[in-house]
Amino acid sequence: MVKDTAVPTGNKKFNLEKTDKEKDKNPDRERSARKTGFFVPKKVETGKEIKFGTRASRKPGRTEPKASAGEGKTSESRPETKTGKKERKQKKTYSSSLPASKFLPMSPEEVKARGWKELDIILITGDAYVDHSSFGTAIIGRVLEDAGFRVGIIAQPRWDSPEDFRKLGKPRLFFSVSAGNTDSMVSNLTAGLKPRDKDAYSPDGKTGLRPNRAVIIYSNRIKEAFPDTPIVLGGIEASLRRFAHYDYLSDKVRQSILADAPADLVVYGMGELQIVEIAKRLQAEEDIREIRDIPGTAWKMEVKAWKELKEQGKKTAEDAAEFFREYIEIPSFSEVSQDKATFANAFRTYFLELNPVTGKGVVQPHPKTVIVQNRPMRPLTEAELDHVYELPFTGENHPFYPEPIPALEMVKFSLTTHRGCFGGCAFCAITQHQGRMIASRSIESVLREAKKLTEKPDFKGIINGVGGPTANMYAMSCKSWEKKGACLDKACLYPRICPSLDTSHKKLLELLHNLRNLPGVKHAFTGYGVRYDLALEDEEYLEELCAHHISGQLRVAPEHFSKRVTDAMSKPGKEVYERFSGKFAVLNKKCGKNQYIVNYLMSGHPGCTLEDMIEMAEYVRDHGGYTEQVQDFTPTPMTVSTCMYYTGLDPFTGKAVYVAKGKKEKAMQRALMHYRSPANYELVYEALEKAGRLDLVGNAHNCLIRRKNKFY
Known part of the structure; x- marks a missing residue:
């Protein structure tokens, strides 16, 4: 795991500044330039560090403009047969054992009950609102709240008009839009492109509560309701559609989601550091169009500005030279959409830049805009990850929902121990979203969360999942990660396990031992997500797994038996x-x-x-x-x-x-x-x-x- 000496253990803060050691390694990367039309990403100065628990000062609020005539109609309507307005009104009852005040507000009444006249940030999500650390919107909401911002959530809004997007008023800073924990196409459609009969992230598994291409449609409705309010996109759907990409539903190459949606920024990857920095910059009254230097974000440049920049580059102008030291250009949307070999070449280029230590920014021209991706954001440190997962999540769905949320039932009594995966499976997007370098929580933090689970009235003594994207990569690392990140020229586990990789399960074994001996815990199971080639490297782990941590069956994923x-x-x-x-x-x-x-x-x-x-x-x-x-x-x-x-x-x-x-x-x-x-x-x-x-x-x-x- 990459350590950051700017965040000492125990300090509850995020810090975007690099260590002195890192600065010395890449002096060119630390130069910055701010010129008309573009900014080169730079280290964030000490005054721009991201701290948890610091209440942000607020400027006087603004009044919400009235809706203009003609707003409110669109062809993208939700089927009335499944979720009509009358039905939605009947469902607005509060049946949770926890009061609404324990959650981020979802209604004007909840905002008012907190004594707030307005919200700073409103999160829009295609999932039901579940205040659990397995749900991206809940994490982002709690992180922003912890940083001192007033945050509200609009979950699964009707998209046939902008009315649902107005219900919490106009946020003082920005809207953040996500399709939810999965891409909306995956949530709604099977591999055969037939409608699914169940949506695990909706109340009672109901379908029809989110549109296809949710991020684009939600952004359009927001723009109708509040034309001047900044929009920041995040989550898996936006993150993985930030460049021109193949779209399975239409069977063609589509533009970057930033080119299709009326949004200002995309936060890609795990977004805690980025979203708090964006909020603080907007709080300081920076223009959203000038926030172009945060790692882990993508932004839009005007076509004219890009052409001028390239001309300057040909003349070896110093400012342009600085930009092209930090960024590389890949084939344009027009090129990749017309030639498959060019598409593959562009994919390979940006794939190899997904390294927070050595990666460069990537530029892809589109017909009406130019998409600029900054280099990836670094992983969270152990102290930061501990802090995120120990924020005051209730672990429940908001009391707005009288029905259960199936996805919560699966993870309610599980524990996330780490992020990232160096497995490198070709069909999996975790590498591109969470990265290959493992970021792990401390044993003490995981045990504190487990103790809170034992205090829940419906806890029966069984923790049904312990791990991350892969259960047994907890605390694993490679000696090269701190200096150069994950290798670009080889994979960690394929065709064989790299000898430089530390595959010891020692710390995981210590964690599991402590969990199963925690008062109130009968069993701590790891019934899925085990990477079996790694497990073979440590027989002690495999024996402990069989003896204590499997409930009858172990789910593994060989995927195929043909070489x-x-x-x-x-x-x-x-x-x-x-x-x-x-x-x-x-x-x-x-x-x-x-x-x-x-x-x-x-x-x-x-x-x-x-x-x-x-x-x-x-x-x-x-x-x-x-x-x-x-x-x-x-x-x-x-x-x-x-x-x-x-x-x-x-x-x-x-x-x-x-x-x-x-x-x-x-x-x-x-x-x-x-x-x-x-x-x-x-x-x-x-x-x-x-x-x-x-x-x-x-x-x-x-x-x-x-x-x-x-x-x-």
Whole structure:
């Protein structure tokens, strides 16, 4: 983990200033220039450090302008059949055991009850408001509150008019907009682009409470209601759509979300440092259009200013030279949307700059604007991460909702121990969002949170999840991270575990031991998220896991058993999985436990053919482990796999990659994993016939399906 001596352990503050050691390493990066049309990101001076718990001074409030004539109608309407106005009014009852005053305000009455005349910042989210540290909006809201700002939340607003966006009035500083914990397309649609029948982040799992492309639509409604109020975008949807990207729903390359939405900034990655700095700068009456130097943000430059800057660069003007030392240009939207090889090249370039230590800014011209991404923000220090997760979260959904929020039920009694993942799975966006370097909480902080869980009246003594994106990367690090960040020329775990990586589970074992011995805790389970290739590096951890921290079954994600596909995924092959499952069986026998593995598998991933899926079906047939836990690959923005899906190329090697795009072939691939289901018989038969494998049809012991007859 990267240490920052500017934030001593125990000091509850954020500090954007680099250490003297870091300054010496990159002197060019520390220069700054502020010229017409652009700013070069610089270190934030001591007076700009971000501190928790410091009440911000406030300027006299402004009155809200009246809505102009003609506002309020749009073609983007919410289905009245599912969430009409009458139904919404009937649902506004308070049934939570906690009073609304314990939460960030969601209504004018709650704002008034706090003695506030106005809010500084309003957060818009596509999720229901759950005040739990697993929900991004709750974290951002509590961090801003802790920094001294008056924060309110508008959750799942109606988007057919700007009225819901006016209900808390005009914020003094800005609106922050997020689609929620997931991309709205993923929340609303299956891999087959059919509407989902459940939304885990909505009350009672109801669907239809958020639009597709929620960030863009919410921003448009805000702009209608309050044309002059700054808009800052954040969350996974905005973060991963900050450049031109392949959009699965429209099956084309779309512009950066900043080019489509009437917003001023995008906060990408984990946004605590950025959002507090933006708030403090606006509090100091800076113009949002001049806040262009914060790492971990993206902003817009006028096309004319960009052309002038490039001309200055050709003339080796000092100011332009300074900019081009800090930024690199990638192919424009027009270029990447017309040529797939160019798209892959642009993806590779900005992917390799996702390093908070050595990364540069990235510029991508668009037809009507130029998108400028500043270098990534550093990870939080241990002290900062401790402070974030110990803010006064209630751990409950707001009492506005009489129904449960399914996503909360899954994580209510879980503990987040760290952020980041160096696994590098091609289909996963965590690397691009949280980064490859692990930022961990202290053991003491996690135990304090666990103790609070034991004091909840509905806690039954079971902590059902301990970990982060990957459960067993807690406190792991690499000796190169502090000096140069995660390596650009190699992966940490693929094709084999890097010897420079510290894979010791010692600190995690200490944490787990303390958790299970905490008064009031019967069990602290880690039933999912275990990276099994890492677990094999530490037999003591694996034995402790089997003996104390699994509730009957352990969910792991080999994803596939064909080498060609696991190579495309940057995942370990079946040999590693077999070593793990064998060791798991031996240790369970030693512990006297009857526990088993549940596999998560994937169909339709780039590189996967019908022959590969048949190989996987045969492997499952021969080794057991038939499972319903099969996911069809869904292209989501900014992952390596999505780049391969769209371009048919590996962006790092330029080699062609097979892609199953037709609905029929994707359906056949998925059906092969459920070959026992009578409903899939025709698809499985067709797949076997197409692959020339009708030898797997019949009554022999090795056949996947029987030959159809009148008795079938």
